[in-house]
Amino acid sequence: PDAVPFAGAHQAGIVTPAQDRLHFATWDLTTTSRDDVVDLLRRWTVAADRMTRGLPAGELSPVGGPYDAPPDDTGEAQELTSANLTITFGFGPSLFTTSDGVDRFGLADRRPALLEDLPHFPGDVLEEMRTGGDLAVQACADDPQVAVHAIRNLARLAFGTAAVRWSQLGYGRTARTSQAQATPRNLFGFKDGTANVVAEDTSALDDHVWVAPGDDAAASWLAGGSYLVARRIRMTIETWDRSPLREQEQIVGRTKGSGAPLSGGDENTRPDFALAGRDDVPLIDPASHVALAHPSANGGARMLRRGYNYTDGSDGLGRLDAGLFFLAYVRDPATQYVPMQTRLSRDDLMSEYLRHTGSGLWAVPPGVTDRGALDAGAYV
């Protein structure tokens, strides 16, 4: 009952109802051999399929292999269920070509045109070792140990071929990706994910999330896939917590209680950006987050947000290193993400309380459709 099928037209972990926990990691390939890369992706496919079914990463149980060899699975998930584990793979721009144009693995002619390093946005304070990576894996589960076990075993399998570049833990989803899910809250204390693209909204998914067959002739392999944007966004919690409720609501454009737009109604009422109150001042500030992120301010662009809260201890100066690990899936990052982020970084009242410290863009291939091929060992 708590296993999400690994095979399918799209990879699991995108429209799958957002689980409670995240372990996200990126890897840099240390090999120069294309065969090694193919072999790694095959081994990862088999292990991911097994782990999402609640099985150990390898054929043998964590204690069932030869006594004088390292076990095939690290063992900490032995008595746990798969806890709705999903493992979603992405390919970074640097997998195809280096920043100075070197074709590393003979893949340059298949590089998706839109798979470009994200530009520098106003206010970015990105840390190099929280940014980019040849390969990215988003592991989500309802049990943190299951998500960490998945990333750890993929890292173990990659030893000698790829090395972890950086990784991020998340707890507390900050989006709902299904109508059946309640809207959770982010660390500003506001409901988050109200106006998200959700699984049931299949025509919005086709328009805004899935890459269509004709989108990119050179990268026809990406049809049915998507692009994943990740941003590690630190919140200056201590300053936020000393700002008045009125200002907090003005910044977001919604109430902190029900999540209703400041133009009135309940959580699911459409915001009315034209509605003015006293002295003709708009009830929703035009520089609020919701006003600037709304499709009406972005040429109709929407995205499927799937982020998590994070708290990585404190920063040595008595402040929490906490925020939102923003994850979003889009069909076209150049029109759906870059212009919106540019606008938000420049004009959003919220940006005063945010610092983007990590970033990346990956092309997320479609799913493995052939369950039979997986069972028959075609990927071994």
Ligand code: HEM
């Ligand atoms: C909406 C918070 C970063 C895009 C919202 C809402 C909140 C929120 C409270 C209203 C409820 C909802 O519809 O989900 C935050 C926080 C952020 C953050 C705390 C950073 C820490 C971003 C970023 C983007 C973004 C980086 C994209 C570049 C959106 C979009 C909506 C939204 C598209 C829906 C707007 C609508 O259709 O009404 N966000 N957000 N957010 N946010 Fe953010």
